[in-house]
Amino acid sequence: MSNTAELIATEQRLGAHNYKPLDVVLTRGQGVHVWDSEGKQYLDCLSAYSAVNQGHCHPRILAAMTEQASKLTLTSRAFRNDQLALLYEELAALTGSHKILPMNSGAEAVETAIKAVRKWGYETKGVPEGKAEIIVCSGNFHGRTLSIVSFSTDPDARGGFGPFTSGFRTVPFGDAEAFEAAINENTVGALIEPIQGEAGVIIPAAGYLRRVRELCTDNNVTLILDEIQTGLGRTGKLLAEEHEGIEADVTLIGKALSGGFYPVSAVLSNSEVLGVLQPGQHGSTFGGNPLACAIAREALKVLTEEKMVENSAVMGEYFLEGLKSIRSNIVKDVRGRGLMLAVELDPEAGGARQYCYALKDLGLLAKDTHVDTIRLAPPLVITREQVDWALDRIEKVLMQ
Template identity: 55%
Template structure:
């Protein structure tokens, strides 16, 4: 039996205490955070850091946004969980406001992003059998290479990342992988068995990969012609991150199904949702799908407060305006340690000259400068600060990046 962990107060002591009792499924930077406010966090020894990751976009509104904390506190004093065996007084308002925000009709509330994706896969298959008339057990879903939709066995089964996939088979059939940003390849993969096309409008984990203008419009037209559903995974790209409420809005595209998560919980509770046309989610009947915590009162209260913040348009405008500052700053670093970058709104994938270090090493150097980022493949780092960041804070972070590169 594992002995109880002793209480530790230093960074090194806390990290050592984790080693024997935590699964090693993450490799965090060597910092132990204890407090957060807005765009800043503080470690257990009192050092402050500018958060340029924002929980992979789960903290779009910063740490402990007052409106979200107030909504959570208010609901904690009333009711936190009923399960879906009973109705509660917060769910209808949350679903209605989220449907209105996205321009769709119906909401299936879940908890994590992976749950939302799994739910959408089930719904797409059920729709294919009940509505499109695909023979039972023959439905296919077309996905893109270099995708990241979650960590369940179904999802990693259609990943092309060997680290995510290797050692976890056998995998579920029914998925066809095509190159991202390649409409011709997608069209060749779509046939009468195709239930849906599932893509990220911008691929986050792959390094903030932005498709060519017209790609999303092409996917929408292709799925409409083929009588298939368009499933857009906006779990990272949605809810203000790119300067619009949804990344698909940059091409004025409305998919049949939206997958939302991360920022929907305000960085307080896990909240995700499948939002779709009524006739799509209408294929589900009682008992066919569910979640004990999905749509719980606390989640609905916080989710409603998140939608209220987005309904003003303030955060979308901030992301668009400050995105110019981010792009301009990164442009100045190209050829000076940065070999290239991709940015939309307050979201960027930055490719660093491999001669200067891996993405992990750059992250460690930025940590010493008081800036938190996360690496992805090779020598690429991701920047996704809270949408509450100021222009001065953004320039300060870019100056730190310049120092560690030059």
């Protein structure tokens, strides 16, 4: 069997260098733990960017996947399958959605929402053809497709990929007045993350999303909340919008919708928005396939029946308090909601990546983002003892 150095060298030689992972080669996962090719155990504090909220290789989801994989995996949407309607029914009951459109990746869900909301704008709102605008926020991360990077404010995401898709207006995240000023007669939608994950777990002030919801309602603008990272228990509620007591017109979920077993995403909305799509106008060969649906159904059941959302709220609060109690002169800010947490370091600390490597050496895997921030997002099954274990290592590294 190839050793770690050989695997890393092969990856560097043959793979496109569009990622810069920490140099650990993982071979196995169970619950909150993963093991590398040398057999060393780690506590995973990234959860594949919140895709494995239910923990690695959850036995119930694995059983559902195995059972369905032995029966039927793919029909395309040319024919019906016996899992799709059941997923619709269970998702609708859980989230209150009236219409659902399944896709595969988070980026596909975002693209689907953009298309549907533009079409709604032309056919229902009466915006002149080709003039539809969607308001987005600076610091956003919604995926990597060409249309999505067209409205990114990250130079790495945009640089060298133009010409770009037009029709987006960018406002500062968390600024309701700027949002209000950006609305005009051609505004069909607003695409917002309730908490900006990739930007470093940026949480807007209380009341911001409520005000945005009011402005969208008053101006007949469709509010799209990208809950691909924040949704499905990550912030201590099923959906992060619940913290503000609002409902989006379109909600995007993915990642943990499959518990990390398979790419599954969904656009949750109403008949008014998704009703504009007619046969042949949008789709996906794999979207809504029976294997994906069976996995997603069990992933949702596990999340709710095993009280993972509630655990996220309790353990998240405990973890946050523990992080705030660390008295290190290199820590600039600590923030979080549920188990979506971040430690922002002082720029003079020399960047967060070296601290992530130091944590790796102590058996904890976390990832740096935006140079100075360590993001912490363990699976929602984490226990108090495991949080204490993590806090000991984080304190040790930050106090060195």
